[in-house]
Amino acid sequence: MPLKHILPGKLGFGTAPLGNMFRAIPDEEARATVEAAWDQGVRYFDTAPLYGAGLAEERLGEVLSTKPRDSYVLSTKVGRVILDERETETSDLGEKGGIFEHGNPNKVLHEWTAxxxxxxxxxxxxxxxTDRLDIVWVHDIAQDFHGDQWLQKFEEARTGAFRVLSRLRDEGVIKAWGLGVNKTEPIELTLALDEPQPDGFLLAGRYTLLDHEHALTRLLPMAQEQGVDMVVGGPYSSGILAGGTHFEYQQAPAEIIERVGRLKALAEKHGVSIKAAALQFSLSHPASAAVIPGATRPGRITEDTAALNETVPAAFWADLRAAGLVSPTAPLPHGA
Known part of the structure; x- marks a missing residue:
């Protein structure tokens, strides 16, 4: 089923921060943030076992279990199994290494088999x-592998997770499945397969103001041709576009800081919030079904809702393109 027929609105809530991403978050603050999202009308929630080794799912479930199940859409991911035993070594999460060091101490198994x-x-x-999931994403497939190992892991997912999720969709157990990744190549390869096709994909950090060229050139034309929708994760590029200091899960390099400075200067010139520019840009592509920024403070949810509804003048988008800060082929609001 197309994601646009499943998702209840353009703004969802990404729960990676609830897994103590970058910092330890008090339980009451996490709970208040989810409640704030609910109060602001958010009805799509995305999570994953990876986020704090199950901590984000636990915190999200604590709040959503008090809400009518038919009133919201819930997605999580497969590819990581949380074990009962404690982790005694540093988890190998590649570029995500260390970002959930304050999460649960459980050991995480990385596997995409059936x-x-x-x-x-x-x-x-x-x-x-809960007793059911609406959407399931295959998480970070082959993200930190290269060469033949990359293809081996992809094959593991193709013959394992892909087929299990296709069966569950066909049986009506879930409504949709797809890939949840921050690289475009696994999605491109999946869309080229002569296999049951995914209904959509969650692309994190690859359709943002700071990084969208590759997706525009290769992935999104394929997706549009096949009628496959995109959920945009990480619209603030790990936080650098929302006043933070991280880009791609690390401290932002000088060239990114300089580019963000140019974006903010142009936004200030037009009286536009950088959050509004980021969210509305990510949603402007025809394949975009929703955007799911994360948050750990209730006030951030209010900011995201306001940013989505903020009126951004066409002149801002025109100046953004003229300054070379977005691709000349990127769709923009107002057709700018």
Whole structure:
């Protein structure tokens, strides 16, 4: 089923920060943030076992279990199984290494086989306190592998997770499935397969004001041709576009800081918030079904809602293109 027929609105809530991403967040602050999202009308929530080794799912489930299940859309991911045993070594998460050091101490198994997919789903349902999921993403497939190993991991997912999720969709257990990644290549390869096709994909950090060229050139034309929708994750590029200091899960390099400075200067010239520019840009592509910024403070939810509804003048988008800060082929609001 197309994502645009499933998702209840353009703004969802990404829960990676609830897994103690970058910092330890008090339980009451996490709970208040989810409640704030609900009060602001957000009805799509995305999570994953990886986020704090199950912590984000637990925190999200604590709040959503008090809400009518038919009133919201819930997605989580497979590819990581949370074990009962404690992790005794530093988890190898590649570029995401260390960002969940304040999460649960459980060991995380990285596996995309059919058996691991079933185990992952079972664990997520328990942590979320629900009896069903709406959308399931195959998480970070082959993200930190290269060459033949990359293809081996992709094949593991193709013959494992992909087929399990296709079956569950066909049986009506879930409404849709796809890939949840921050690289475009796994999605491109999946769309080229002669296999049951995904309904959409969650692309994190690759359709933002700071990084969108590759997706525009290769992935999104394929997606549009096949009628596959995109959920945009990480619209603030790990926080650098929302006043933070991280880009791609690390401290932002000088060239990114300089580019963000140019974006902010142009936004200030037109009286536009940088959050509004970021969210509305990511949603302006015809393939975009929703955007899911993350947050750990209730006030951030209010900011995101305001940014989505803020009136951004066409002159701002025109100046953005003229300054070379977005691709000349990127769709922009107002057709600028």
């Amino acid at each position: 058996e691991a997919t079933e185990r992952s789903l079972k664990g997520s349902l328990e942590r979320l306190g």
